[in-house]
Amino acid sequence: MPHTPKKLTLSYPIPKEVSHVTQIIREAGFEAYFVGGCVRDILNGAKPKDWDVTTNAKPEDIQKLFPETFYENDYGTVGVIRETEDETLKVVEVTPYRTEGAYSDKRRPDTVSFHAKLSDDLKRRDFTVNAIAYDDSQGHIIDPYKGQEDIKDKVLRAVGDPLDRFHEDALRILRAVRLSTDLGFTMTVETQEAIQKTVDNLKQIAMERIRDEFSKIIMSKNPMIGVVMCEKLGLLKHIAPDLLRGIGVEQNGDHIYTVWEHNLRALQHSADRGWPLYVRLGALFHDVSKPETRRWSDEKKDWTFYGHDVVGGRVTKKALEHLKYPKKIVDVASTLVRYHLFFSDIEKITLSAVRRIVRNVGPENVWDLMNLRACDRIGMGRPKEAPYRLRKYESMIEEAMRAPVSVGMLKIDGAKIMEVTRETPSPKLGFILHALLEEVLDAPENNTEEFLVKRTLELTKLPLEELKKLGEAGNDRRDEEEESELAEIRKRHGVK
Numbered sequence: 001m002p003h004t005p006k007k008l009t010l011s012y013p014i015p016k017e018v019s020h021v022t023q024i025i026r027e028a029g030f031e032a033y034f035v036g037g038c039v040r041d042i043l044n045g046a047k048p049k050d051w052d053v054t055t056n057a058k059p060e061d062i063q064k065l066f067p068e069t070f071y072e073n074d075y076g077t078v079g080v081i082r083e084t085e086d087e088t089l090k091v092v093e094v095t096p097y098r099t100e101g102a103y104s105d106k107r108r109p110d111t112v113s114f115h116a117k118l119s120d121d122l123k124r125r126d127f128t129v130n131a132i133a134y135d136d137s138q139g140h141i142i143d144p145y146k147g148q149e150d151i152k153d154k155v156l157r158a159v160g161d162p163l164d165r166f167h168e169d170a171l172r173i174l175r176a177v178r179l180s181t182d183l184g185f186t187m188t189v190e191t192q193e194a195i196q197k198t199v200d201n202l203k204q205i206a207m208e209r210i211r212d213e214f215s216k217i218i219m220s221k222n223p224m225i226g227v228v229m230c231e232k233l234g235l236l237k238h239i240a241p242d243l244l245r246g247i248g249v250e251q252n253g254d255h256i257y258t259v260w261e262h263n264l265r266a267l268q269h270s271a272d273r274g275w276p277l278y279v280r281l282g283a284l285f286h287d288v289s290k291p292e293t294r295r296w297s298d299e300k301k302d303w304t305f306y307g308h309d310v311v312g313g314r315v316t317k318k319a320l321e322h323l324k325y326p327k328k329i330v331d332v333a334s335t336l337v338r339y340h341l342f343f344s345d346i347e348k349i350t351l352s353a354v355r356r357i358v359r360n361v362g363p364e365n366v367w368d369l370m371n372l373r374a375c376d377r378i379g380m381g382r383p384k385e386a387p388y389r390l391r392k393y394e395s396m397i398e399e400a401m402r403a404p405v406s407v408g409m410l411k412i413d414g415a416k417i418m419e420v421t422r423e424t425p426s427p428k429l430g431f432i433l434h435a436l437l438e439e440v441l442d443a444p445e446n447n448t449e450e451f452l453v454k455r456t457l458e459l460t461k462l463p464l465e466e467l468k469k470l471g472e473a474g475n476d477r478r479d480e481e482e483e484s485e486l487a488e489i490r491k492r493h494g495v496k
Contacts, residue, residue, distance in 0.1 A: 010042055011042055011043075011045045011046075012041070012042050012045075012046070012047050012048065014034070014051075014136055015084065015090070016085075017082040017083065017084050017085075017090060018051050018082065018090065018092055019136055020082070021051075021053060021066075021080055021082065021092045021094065022034065022053055022136055022137070023137070024065050024066070025053070025055050025057055025062070025065060025094070026137060028057070028061070028065055030055050030056055030057040030061065031055055031056045031118065032053055032054075032055045032057075032094075032135075033053065033054050033055070033118065033133035033134060033135055033142070034051065034052065034053055034133070034134040034136060035052055035053065035054045035121075035122075035130075035132070035133045035134070036052040036125070036130050037049070037050060037052065037130060038050060038051050038052055039132045039133065039134045039141070040129045040130055040132065040147070040151065042134075043132070043147075043148060043151050044151050044183065050093070051090070051092045051093070052092075052093050052094075052095065053092060053093070053094045053095070054094075054095055054096070054097060054118070054121050054133065055094060055095075055096060055097070056096065056097050056116075056117075056118075057094075057096060058076075058096055058114055059071055059076050059078050059096060059114075062078040062080070062094050062096075063078055066080045066081075068080070068081040069081065075095065075098070075112055076095050076096040076098055076112065076114055077093050077094070077095040078093070078094045078095070079091045079092075079093055079094075080092045080093075080094055096114040096116075097114065097116040097117060097118055097120060097121040098112050098113060098114050098116050098120070098121060098124070099112075099113045099115075099116045099120050099121075099124065100112055100113075100124055100168075118133060118142065119144065122142070122144060122145070122159075123144075123159065123160070124159075125159050126158065126159060126165055126169070126172045126175065126176075127147075127156055127157060127158055127159060127176070127179065128145040128146060128147040128150050128157045128158075128159055129147045129150050129151050129156065129157075129179075129183075129185075130147070131143075131144070131145045131147055131159050132147040132148065145159050145160075150185075154183070154184060154185045154186060155185055155186055155187075155188060156176060156179055156180050156183070156185040156186065156187045156188070156191060157187075157188045157190075157191055158172075158176075158188075158190070158191050158194065161194075162190055162191045162193075162194035162195075163194045163197065163198065165194075166194050166195060166197075166198040166201070167198055167201065170198065170201035170202050170204060170205050171202075171205050171209055171210075171213065173195050173198065173199055173201070173202060173233075173235065174202070174210060174213035174214070174217075174235065175213060176191060176195060177213075177217060177226055177229045177230055177233065177235060178213050178216050178217050178220070178226065180226075180229065181217050181220045181222055181223070181225055181226035181229065182216070182220050182221075184222070192233060195233045195234075195235075196233055196234055199233065199234040199235055199238070200238075202235065202238040203238065207322065207323060207324045208324045210238070210239060210323070211323040211324050211325060214239050214240075214323065215277060217230070218267070218271075218277060218280050218281065218284070219271075219277060219280070220271070221271060222268070222271070223267050223268060223271050223280065223284075224264045224265065224267055224268035224271075227243075227264060227267065227284070228264065231243075231244065231247070239323070240284075240285075240319055240323070242285075242288050242315055242319050243260070243263065243284070243285070243288060244260075245259075245288075245291040245292070246258065246259030246260035246262075246263060246287065246288065246290065246291055247259075247260040248260070249290065249291050249294065250303070251290070251303060251305075252300075252302040252303045252304070252305075253302055254380065255380055256380070256381045257379070257380070257381065259287050259290045259291060262287060262379045262380060263283070263284055263285070263286065263287055263288070263379065264284075264379075265378065265379035265381075266283040266284070266286060266287075266372075266375040266376055266378065266379030267280055267283045267284040267375070267379075269283070269374065269375045269378040269379060270282075270283040270371070270372075270375050273371070273374075275368075275371055276368075277329060278328075278329045278332045278333045278336070278368070279333075279336070279368050279371050279372060279375075281316075281320065281325075281329070281333040282316075282332075282333045282336035282337055282340070282368075282372050282375075283372055283375040283376075283379070285312065285315070285316040285319065285320075285333070285337050286312065286336070286337050286340045286372060286375070286376060287305075287308060287312065287376075288312050288315050288316060288319075288337070289308045289309075289311035289312035289315050290305045290308045290312075292308075292311065293305045293306060293307050293308040293311055309337065309338055309339070309340055309341045310338060312337045312338070313334050313335065313337045313338025313339075314334075314338075316333060316334040316337045316338075317330055317331075317334035320333060320334065332365055332368070335360070335361050335362070335365065336361065336365065336368060336369055336372050338360075339357060339360055339361050339369060340369065340372050340373065340376060342357050342369065342373070349396070351396065351399060351400050352441070352442055354396050354397060354399075354400040355400045355441060355444075356441070357369070357400075358397065358400050358401055359441075363401055363409075366397055366401070367397075370393065370394070370397070407433045407434065407437050409447075410433065410436055410437060410440070410447060410452060411447050411448055411449045411452055412433075412436065412449055412452040412453065412456065413433075414429045414430075414433065416449075416453070417429055417432055417433070417456055417460075420453055420456060420457065421456060421457065421460045423460065427468075428460075428464055428467065431464075431467045431468050431470070432456055432459050432460065432467065435459055435467065435470050436452055436455060436456065436459070439455065440452075
């Protein structure tokens with residue numbers, strides 16, 4: 001591997017506790033280089049997120065050199081635990097030079113050999129910008145694949161034959177999009193063509209790994225670019241195919257963008273505001289079901305999308321479950337999609353309706369619902385919400401949240417009910433609590449311990465079946481009132 005080491009001027013200093021790792025390895029008679037993303041980030045003027053070292057020392061040699069390590073893989077990577085000056089822990093991953101056999105599962109090499117040189121190790125890496133080694137003792141870099149030029153030119157290029165790289169490890173296909181999105185780099189034509197030829201290999205990758213890379217794209221500064229890239233290169237059909245239905249689907253007069261572009265712009269606004277993953281996913285999926293609910297109205301002379309929020313909530317839940325997202329993220333994101341068409345008329349909406357919205361999405365998520373609403377508006381190409389309207393919405397939500405919207409917000413609990421009624425734990429307690437909640441939803445002033453204890457003593461005298469029916473009837477009435485009230489508001493004001 002012919003190369004001429006060049007002196008590197010660091011844009012970001014390597015922390016002492018990290019540089020000590022390579023120093024200790026070299027003092028033991030081995031070679032040691034920083035490699036991969038940390039070198040790429042330094043050359044790109046960014047603070048490295050992780051630190052990786054490559055060496056000719058074997059895993060057992062590395063473990064002998066450091067008091068705290070962990071080694072739980074088949075690829076030689078030893079995690080070296082170091083304490084920083086502020087007494088937090090940092091992990092430096094140290095991996096021996098290695099060569100790899102075939103990748104029969106399109107993800108991991110069948111065999112790994114640690115009898116290799118630095119040149120062999122750099123040759124097996126994915127992209128040129130990650131195939132640069134740095135010797136911090138001399139300040140030299142080893143760059144056989146001209147990764148520095150690609151960093152300077154903001155280009156992402158596979159090492160060697162891109163078809164070989166993507167056939168070896170199909171997850172590299174998603175990593176290419178993620179790195180391009182993160183770094184703001186453009187993929188070479190050859191790299192893009194190789195992705196399009198090998199993209200179906202993603203079928204062999206565990207959904208959890210696909211989810212992790214997709215989440216990193218969504219959490220980047222420019223997720224709209226990343227998702228567009230996923231669609232153009234054929235990845236999205238393996239990640240979230242429901243989103244593809246919105247391509248080219250025109251909307252009504254209030255919208256200047258197609259469903260596809262509207263969802264993307266809503267997602268980008270959520271990133272511009274720095275909102276969390278579940279809000280960004282909610283923004284991306286919020287109108288996912290407009291294509292299947294799209295109907296032409298002769299009366300309106302325009303398209304309607306009635307029920308797309310309800311259908312979209314179910315579609316979002318199924319899509320995120322397929323991607324193996326944690327239950328909490330699935331539940332919150334799909335709930336935000338389900339209720340993103342909440343009240344719009346500040347003169348007509350009632351506090352009762354607001355309380356029900358708070359109850360349905362959960363007090364802890366109601367402000368995220370407001371954030372998603374902002375994403376929806378900005379995604380339509382509209383300016384930010386009028387200050388007075390926004391303040392009015394926030395005022396009504398705050399006022400509504402002072403009233404109980406869930407059993408847990410009642411001024412009485414199961415323990416208190418058992419104390420005053422001498423009931424033992426049973427489903428009857430739940431029926432009583434839900435019956436009490438129904439009473440205070442429309443009359444929050446009744447949410448006092450005195451009133452609820454009095455009402456509990458009255459309810460406990462009812463037969464179990466009657467009490468159960470009371471709770472069920474209350475639930476039905478609540479849902480009917482909510483749907484009727486919201487439907488009337490949507491119809492009157494043309495809410496989509």
